[in-house]
Amino acid sequence: MSGRHPAAAPDVPARPLPETGLRLLRPIASRIMARRWDIRERGAHHVPERGPVIFASNHIGWLDGPLLVGRAPRPAHALTKREAFEGALGVLLRLTGQIRVDREANDVGALRTAAGALAAGQSVVVFPEAVRGSGDFAVVKPGIGWLALVSGAPVVPVVLVGTRGPGQHADARPQPGARFHVLYGRPVTFPAQAWPRPRETVDAVTDQIQQHLREHLERALRTEALELPGPLPAEELHG
Numbered sequence: 001m002s003g004r005h006p007a008a009a010p011d012v013p014a015r016p017l018p019e020t021g022l023r024l025l026r027p028i029a030s031r032i033m034a035r036r037w038d039i040r041e042r043g044a045h046h047v048p049e050r051g052p053v054i055f056a057s058n059h060i061g062w063l064d065g066p067l068l069v070g071r072a073p074r075p076a077h078a079l080t081k082r083e084a085f086e087g088a089l090g091v092l093l094r095l096t097g098q099i100r101v102d103r104e105a106n107d108v109g110a111l112r113t114a115a116g117a118l119a120a121g122q123s124v125v126v127f128p129e130a131v132r133g134s135g136d137f138a139v140v141k142p143g144i145g146w147l148a149l150v151s152g153a154p155v156v157p158v159v160l161v162g163t164r165g166p167g168q169h170a171d172a173r174p175q176p177g178a179r180f181h182v183l184y185g186r187p188v189t190f191p192a193q194a195w196p197r198p199r200e201t202v203d204a205v206t207d208q209i210q211q212h213l214r215e216h217l218e219r220a221l222r223t224e225a226l227e228l229p230g231p232l233p234a235e236e237l238h239g
Helices: 020-036 064-071 087-095 108-119 143-151 199-224 234-238
Strands: 038-042 053-057 076-081 099-101 123-126 155-161 179-184
Touching: 020 064, 020 087, 038 064, 053 064, 053 143, 064 076, 064 123, 064 155, 064 179, 076 108, 099 108, 108 123, 108 143, 123 143, 143 199, 155 199, 179 199
Parallel strands: 038 179, 053 123, 053 155, 076 099, 076 123
Antiparallel strands: 155 179
């Protein structure tokens, strides 16, 4: 996957992230997850087989990132909190080409790394809510709109259910045998726009993506007769 994807804005150079480790470890991770949990996946046919893709997922539990990186229809590079890049886990994240992001700042460097991977035709996982919570897309950060405008990549909505139960805290580990639902939706695409990209334009695209994500969420929950876990415990919301 080398060279610039024709949809990318001309001011974003193609910078592919390493995928050798990712391709070697994904089958192993996928098998381990399938043995430990009951994973139900729907809508994978919506994911383009080639070219850049942005997986835009809700974020409810600790396992969301590993679940998508390990089992998405294509190898993917997730924007991952910088705190995870320590010790043995940090080595694994770097080996598999995950993207370090500072959630406490406007991390332009992380977004540009993701944009470079998309320009090279790779796929990226974004949690546009930024933090774990209800998973209802009530708040969507503008980074997803910026990436969509820079790359021209299809934004595939993803709904995760089951990785955190009602009343559980953000770091709760799912019990063996727990059932997860991974529901992919119809992608939405915006034409790539070269610099400058006014904040008003980015915000408008972000709003459209948020609406698309919420529509997919409502449809997926209704069709599969599922419910989100609700908000985090009060002590986490205020602590």
